[in-house]
Amino acid sequence: DLVLKYQTHVVQSGCELLVTLKDVYYPLCVHLGYRVFPDVDVLVRWAELENQCDESVLLESIQSAVWHLPNNRMYRLSSLSGRWADEFNLTQMMVEQGKKLMESRRGITSHHETPWFALDPEGASTEHDGPVWFGALAWSGNWKMVVERTSNEQTRLTAGINDFDFAWELRPGETFKTPECIGGYTQSGFGGASRSLHHYALRYVYPETYRAELWPVFYNTWETYWFEIDEQKLIRLAEKAAQLGVEVFHVDDGWFSTRQNEYSGLGDWFVSKEKFPNGLKLLVEKVKSLGMEFSLWIEPENVNVNSDTYRAHPDWVYGFPTREPSIQRESLILNLGRQDVRAYIWGCLSQLIREYGIRHFKWDLNRHMSEPGWDVLPTDKRSSPVDNQKELWVRHVRGVYEIKERIKKEFPQVSLECCSGGGGRVDYGMLKYCELALVSDNHDPLTRLLIHEGYSYVFPAKTMGSWVTDVPSPLTNRSLPLKFMFHMAMTGAMGIQSNILAWSEQETDYAKEMIRLYKEIRPIIQEGDLYRLNSLRKDHIAAVQYVDRPCEHSVLFAFMWTNCARPAPVKNIIRWGAPRFRYRLFPQGLTPDKRYSLNGSAALRSGASLMNVGLEIELEGDGDSLLVRLDAVPAREDRNVKPS
Structure with a gap:
């Protein structure tokens, strides 16, 4: 001591x-x-x-x-x-x-x-x-x-x-x-x-290159095709995504090596010749010609036992010579404390960036460590090999940081998303290198409201990947309206993961309008101040508000669900029963003496009135949601409008 x-x-x-x-x-x-x-x-x-x-x-x-x-x-x-x-x-x-x-x-x-x-x-x-x-x-x-x-x-x-x-x-x-x-x-x-x-x-x-930039709208291919992707399928998907107003087209797992499922190919970071006979060049060129950037999924810390990399370098993984390894998702973790492993990963990633102009990587890690043994220690660490084994926990993290820092230094235009089976590795150490976090593999919008609430205690909305996906949710078997899903996704960095090729014309038009609206209000959401107004942990209404720093513009989202909380507080109920449920919310962060228009209405209310008297909202029942815009009216316009 x-x-x-x-x-x-x-x-x-x-x-x-x-x-x-x-x-x-x-x-x-x-x-x-x-x-x-x-x-x-x-x-x-x-x-x-x-x-x-x-x-x-x-x-x-x-x-x-x-x-x-x-x-x-x-x-x-x-x-x-x-x-x-x-x-x-x-x-x-x-x-x-x-x-x-x-x-x-x-x-x-x-x-x-x-x-x-x-x-x-x-x-x-x-x-x-x-x-x-x-x-x-x-x-x-x-x-x-x-x-x-x-x-x-x-x-x-x-x-x-x-x-x-x-x-x-x-x-x-x-x-x-x-x-x-x-x-x-x-x-x-x-x-x-x-x-x-x-x-x-x-x-x-937050990484400096994108600190002053708004986070774009992504499309993720995963829940449309899973592993079953190829060049022509993705081109059709990209064309539809571009029509919706998507800004980055992301190709998830399945694009590399012999990858047909989770049991093979991980660690072999070369493009699948079977799925992409032309490499990724034709697809990337098509995506960029449609006005979108191109993104790829990677899991560089893991390796499948059934892979060329593992067969060539079985000593690259953690393990003990006297113990059988614990296989998770048919994979093992590479030892990023080793310089040769880091060099291999860097070589693979830098080649992909240079060859295809990759703009974004989703960096995943779908298992945790087991058998934390290091077969061959660094040459300068042999005085006490038993104790030196215990360095690997720190050396691995530093190895991850080193590669991500090198990406940021040599390719500052490349952004990163952190994912570890969803929200398994989100922290302020990772936020230094990653602009976005996948906060959960659960995309059910109701569950996500509670996850987003917890996430917001620590991290800003700009970093929170928030996705519109298909129904019913594979994890909860719950179906909610498309409006509810879009409103939930708008509370963070919105992206689309649904099978958009299966959308009806009406759904497609609605999605276009929601993406257009999100682009209009995202400066408030991504750069403004967040206020948690109501929680499903205590109430039937979830509500969150965003206010820009000059307190000129605000966006408020409200969601209704009666089956997962205590009875609603009586003091905030105006009318509680079908066909309409009326409720009072209390916005925050407004300027008391400014007057605000509600959703463009000519009737104005002062910030003091909204914050102290409250704002009445109406919802139709479970699964309903709404978006309210509050915009300060310039003084000259204010004098010509009678306040409500």
């Missing part, structure tokens, strides 16, 4: 503080970093251990930050938990004496917990009001957060790399830097905490 004493500190650029501590006996230094972002009211912290000894040191635990809360108060912990196809569920509990552990040991961020927390005193804060301490960890591998309340009524939260099965040999002169931990405080409730994180993400984390 270390007994650390203060040595010195340095202030850099006015917003960064570096405090150096040194062990009382050993020449080991810890540098504690603090970086303030005043415009978004966020503090970022990290730690770096420096070995000034003449011999190696074995590092077994190093955390990014400890957050201490004011003493002598009870706190409620809010976190996000779930499982595959049911991610980002808000969980709340009071912090009692003892420890509460949140973690991942799966080699990825995981579907089961998200590295985010919020703490509010006495559990009294609300969505729009009250003190909240909050934070997130920027790491895409094994992590942990521990909330502790001591016998002296002190509450603290520790966050960092999980010390489970972790060790790192730190040789003389070397340093080890932890992932960053983001934290903040607000008196504006959970919504204020979310907006601080959103502002930080979009201004300082």
Whole structure:
């Protein structure tokens, strides 16, 4: 262990503080970093251990930050938990004496917990009001957060790399830097905490090339053809997608090697000659001639046992020589701690970009780690091979980051989508390289409303891939109207995954209009402030609102479903019963003395009236939804209109 004493500190650029501590006996230094972002009211912290000894040191635990809360108060912990196809569920509990552990040991961020927390005193804060301490960890591998309340009524939260099965040999002169931990405080409730994180993400984390760009409308081929794709099928699909107004055409799994199903070809990143005798060139040229960019699905960290790559390099995967590997989806995980593996992946991806002008990759990972063994360690890591095996959890994540960072550096026009069986690897470490996240494999729009709500506590709408898909949903067997699906998809970065070739003329025309409308309002959704107005966790109405930064324009979505929540609060009901259900919502974030038009109506209402008296909406029952636009009217027009 270390007994650390203060040595010195340095202030850099006015917003960064570096405090150096040194062990009382050993020449080991810890540098504690603090970086303030005043415009978004966020503090970022990290730690770096420096070995000034003449011999190696074995590092077994190093955390990014400890957050201490004011003493002598009870706190409620809010976190996000779930499982595959049911991610980002808000969980709340009071912090009692003892420890509460949140973690991942799966080699990825995981579907089961998200590295985010919020703490509010006495559990009294609300969505729009009250003190909240909050934070997130920027790491895409094994992590942990521990909330502790001591016998002296002190509450603290520790966050960092999980010390489970972790060790790192730190040789003389070397340093080890932890992932960053983001934290903040607000008196504006959970919504204020979310907006601080959103502002930080979009201004300082989101990849710079597309930071000032609006995210385009995608079409994804997966749910139309699954693996059964070929050149002519995709050309017909691309022609229809272009007619709808799609901006990026994405070809999902099945385009490479011998890939006919999930059992073969993974790891062999060359175009299938059977499906694409001309390579991808003809398809890419066709897509671009239709005014769209071209995107491909990849899963570079995995390899099928039935693949040329695995047959040639069985030593490239993790495993133990005395144990049978655990096969998941007929695949194993490649060891990205190895330089030759990273070089192979980079060679495959860079060749695809150069040859076909790929604009976007959806980077997937459909299994977690097992048998975490490394057969041949790096030549400079042999002094303690048993302990060095434990470095692979960190080395793998750093290997993923290295390849993605190289893509961003050498091909800045190429964007990335993070996917791991849906939302299994979404975090602030991945957000540095990936503009978009597939937040779940479950595209049922009703389930997605709850997933989106949880996701919005941590991440901005611009990063949230949100899809219109076919009905009934294969996971819930539920069918909902096309309008409901489009409205749900509009609450994030909208894309289409339905079999559009099977749409009727009426459905096609409706989709064209919805895509046109989304393009018109997406600056508000992707760049504006998000307000959660109502939740299906507590009510029959889900409602979310977006407001642009000048508070001139706002978009509000409302959805009705009565079978998954408690009875609606009586105070907000105006009329509750068929054929029309009338309900009152309370928009937020408007300028009190500005007057707003509702969906272009001549009748105006002040921001103060909308926020305090409320907005009446009407819905026809389960599966109904609506979109309300609130637009501030210039003062000259305002004088000529009688307010309602």
